Amino acid sequence: MMRNWGKRDIVSIACVVLGSLLLALNIQSFVGTGGLFPGGFTGLTVLIQRSFLKFGGIEIPYSLVNFALNAFPAYIGYKTVGKKFTMYSIAVILLSGMFVEIIPPITITEDILLVTVFGGILQGIALGVTLRGNASTGGTDFISMWISQKTKQPAWNYILGMNAVMLAVAGYLFGWEAALYSIIFQFCSTQIVNYVHVRFKRMTLFIVTRSPDLVIEEIHSSTHHGVTRLEGIGTYYGEPRTVLYTVVETANVKGLVNRIHELDPTCFINVSKSEAIEGRFYQRPIE
Structure with a gap:
């Protein structure tokens, strides 16, 4: 029994590290190049960062905003979803924030359609890896898992709808083209997650x-x-x-x-x- 638990924990830790690295790489490459807004609190963090920079000339660290936004959802997740799941998710939040600060901006391609589609695919793979490790990226993922447990159905498409509010604000502040491409980005990401995450199927x-x-x-x-x-x-x-x-x-x-x-x-x-x-x-x- 202890050996099984040990193997499961090793898999979870490996998925947490890999998923965090993929999330950070995506933010510093596809997301940054295309000026896109990912879903959930990751996208909200990017939106707040860019708003402070554009309207106040203040550059604030990604990790600081992301940690602050996730504090309350992490508490809710700890109480309602699962303690180990929440702790691994907090590790993803901390590691991804650290990797974003370490990894320099990378431009793979400047074609906005390629950036949008492949960025969404990479985001979905990163989320799928973290979910495979019994973790999440925090924020709306805690909400999604709570909805899934209550309804016994996958809830990622509901989260896509919730992200529409954030994209409406982003479109108003930074232009509708980036917001519309972000919808494609999030759609690709959601479909990948729906395909690889089979817990509620x-x-x-x-x-x-x-x-x-x-x-x-x-x-x-x-x-x-x-x-x-x-x-x-x-x-x-x-x-x-x-x-x-x-x-x-x-x-x-x-x-x-x-x-x-x-x-x-x-x-x-x-x-x-x-x-x-x-x-x-x-x-x-x-x-």
Whole structure:
């Protein structure tokens, strides 16, 4: 048990460091080159920085603003989402701020469309890496995770809508072209996150098997989900068959299917996407 926890923590720390570095690189390259505004509190930090510089001639550190903005959401996340999740997220906030101060501005390309699309993709990858490490970039990510836990559905598209208010302010202050390109940037980022982050996505499994007891035990032990058992007759050979029905998290599907095939090489499994479910469903808690 301790070794499993150790491995999980090592993966989380590696994802926190890598995700923070990618976020900082994106800010100092694509975001800076295109004058874009990322989503969430990262974008709000950039907006405040540029506002102080344009209207007051004051250059304030990225890390200082970002830390101040995230203080209260981090407290809320600690109380409602998960303690370990919040601590790792705070580490992302601290590290990304430190990396932004260390990494010099980088211009990869000045083509605004390329900057927007690939910047959004890199942002989505960075967010996906941090989420894989049981962390986030803070701010609106805490809100998104809280909504996801309450609704049992991915909430990243809701956050995209919330960012529209910030972009409206940015467009008014700095020009609508940058704000409109930032919408494309955030859309690309959101789609990448939706693709790589599967925690709140579910799949339905219909399993036709000759070894139902072994398969049921495996599903119970590896996923903690229940199973509905139906007895039937295979019409091709007229032999008795058991049909098992269950819904599991998408992340569990590949390993579970492989294990079921080991237990019953002749089984037939139909895997389909579950758009929505109602009723009790075990969700592994965020730590």
